[in-house]
Amino acid sequence: MEGLRKMVFVVGCFLMMSFMVQEASAVRYIVGSKMGWSPTVNYTVWARDIPFYKGDWLFFVYDRNQQNVLEVNKTNFELCNAEHFLQNWTTGAGRDVVPLNVTKTYYFISGKGSCYSGMKVAIHVHNPPPPPSAAPMKSAGVPHLSSSLKSRILMPSLFTIAAVWDAFIFLW
Ligand SMILES: *[C@@H]1O[C@H](CO)[C@@H](O)[C@H](O)[C@H]1NC(C)=O
Numbered sequence: 001m002e003g004l005r006k007m008v009f010v011v012g013c014f015l016m017m018s019f020m021v022q023e024a025s026a027v028r029y030i031v032g033s034k035m036g037w038s039p040t041v042n043y044t045v046w047a048r049d050i051p052f053y054k055g056d057w058l059f060f061v062y063d064r065n066q067q068n069v070l071e072v073n074k075t076n077f078e079l080c081n082a083e084h085f086l087q088n089w090t091t092g093a094g095r096d097v098v099p100l101n102v103t104k105t106y107y108f109i110s111g112k113g114s115c116y117s118g119m120k121v122a123i124h125v126h127n128p129p130p131p132p133s134a135a136p137m138k139s140a141g142v143p144h145l146s147s148s149l150k151s152r153i154l155m156p157s158l159f160t161i162a163a164v165w166d167a168f169i170f171l172w
Pocket residue numbers: 073074075076084
């Protein structure tokens with residue numbers, strides 16, 4: 001029993017580590033960078049060169065009295081129609097966090113009229129890139145190690161983490 005406990009503990013720690021690796025690779029983007037979510041930014045230009053990956057986050061920072069953050073579909077994005085939004089990400093503080101947890105194109109608009117002057121952004125979310133294959137040997141191999149560790153461990157760990165926690169509870 002003691003041996004099994006130890007093994008479960010080690011496996012649990014290992015899975016935690018792999019989650020932390022994943023955590024570290026996710027990026028939180030402030031929408032509009034320094035200017036935030038405001039009518040002065042061209043968000044097409046802002047988003048154009050950023051590679052958004054599943055697991056990243058958007059952070060909308062804005063004047064809560066002037067703007068809000070609504071997720072809409074493509075049609076309503078083009079029309080600036082805020083009436084049939086898919087999700088209202090507005091929390092009220094002017095500081096809203098959106099997890100990009102689905103591989104798709106997200107469409108956000110400001111629902112308070114500024115959409116018509118360009119306050120809208122389409123975010124194309126991609127799957128994370130595969131780890132570099134057959135990377136030439138380098139002395140500083142840490143980034144390669146962490147990315148391949150992540151891809152090999154992450155998916156199985158997603159499914160086993162619940163089982164491990166069950167085991168923890170059962171054993172203790
Ligand atoms: C978006 O939603 C509207 C209803 O609000 C619907 O008429 C339209 O077809 C939808 N567009 C897409 C691309 O799903």
